[in-house]
Amino acid sequence: MSSTNASSDLSSEMEVDAFRRLFPLRFHERHLLESTCPDAKNLGKARDTTLALGTVASADGSDLAKIGCTTTLAAIKMEVMTPTIESPDEGCIAIDFQMHPICSPIVRPGRPADAAPVISKQLSDTILSSGMIYFKELSLVNGKAAWIAYLDIYCLDADGTLFDDALLAAVAAFSHLQIPVVSLNGDGRVVVVSEKDGGKLKCEPINKGKRKLKLSSVSFSLTCILHKNYMLADLTAEEESIMKTLVTVDCIALTRQRVKELQKVLNEAIFEIEGD
Structure with missing residues (x-):
């Protein structure tokens, strides 16, 4: 029976x-x-979301982000560069998103994933337009040296809401970032100071110790699908492939300091209008 x-x-x-x-x-x-x-x-109900900061020991900032099974690893390496003539007192960031065959059956070996450059551009546009990073804070010597933050994001498992997870990993990696100590060498060049060289410097370090990067806001996104009378969020890769109408909403959560600054600017603008 x-x-x-x-x-x-x-x-x-x-x-x-x-x-x-x-x-x-x-x-x-x-x-x-x-x-x-x-x-x-x-x-x-949403799928479980987890963050693991500092997952890459050799990086200056890193994070492993998971939304359901979707998993991305973000790592940041800081390097000294010569700033541009247009922005002599600002640093910059460079973002690269990568997908390998291990992350999804739709990514073929030997061929770049079609979605990778699209998500790279989305991430750059979202982070830059949000004003999350004060690029002047990445300046070292005006017109001569500044930081460039290389952010590499690797997709380990693509099971829906990939952009949401990649942005979450990127923001978490920047929040974990520790900017290295730098000093001027004998030739007047800015060099990164290792822990072993800390007591042998002939010149005073430009920054006394590692420091956090202050974020003026926190960006996050929500990807939804519109299907008939339904609006669905937190989708799997299977659901995304079947129901095609995707909509991604980018949101910005401002820090208290940033809110105060915006309020000050607004008050000054109101004062000028009333004065006129």
Whole structure:
């Protein structure tokens, strides 16, 4: 009797799996009618999100971010550069997002992932437009030396909401960033000071110790799918591939200091208008 039940259950599972493969959209729409996901998660509940700061010991700032199974690793390396003529008192950042075949079956070996440069551009645009980083804080010697932060983000598992997870990893890596100590050498060049060289410097360090990068705001995003009368968030890669209409909303959470600065600017503007 138990053998018959087991055989019946297996047959039923095979039928469900076959229906899911042959008619994926209808399969997911049936779950939408019951306000659930195929993994039994309620539509109003988000997948677990975790952050692990300092996961790369050799980096100046790093983080491992997970949203459900989607996993990205972000690492920052700081280097000294000559600032541009247009911005002699500012540093800069360079962002690169990479996807390898291990992260998704749609990424083929030997071929670059189509989504990688698109997400790289989205990340750069979002972080720059948010005003999250004071680039003047990355200046070392006006017109001669400044920091460039190389942010590399690696996708380890792509299971939906990839941009959201990559942005989360990037912001967390910047929040964990420790700017190295630098000093002037005998030729007047700015050099990074290692812990071993700390007691042998002929010149005073430009910054006495490692310091945190002050962030004026925190950027995050939410990717949703619009399908018929439904708006779904926190999607898996399967759901994204079936229901095509994706919408990503970028949000900015300002720090208290940034709010005060904006209030001051606004008050001054109001004062000038009233004076006129």
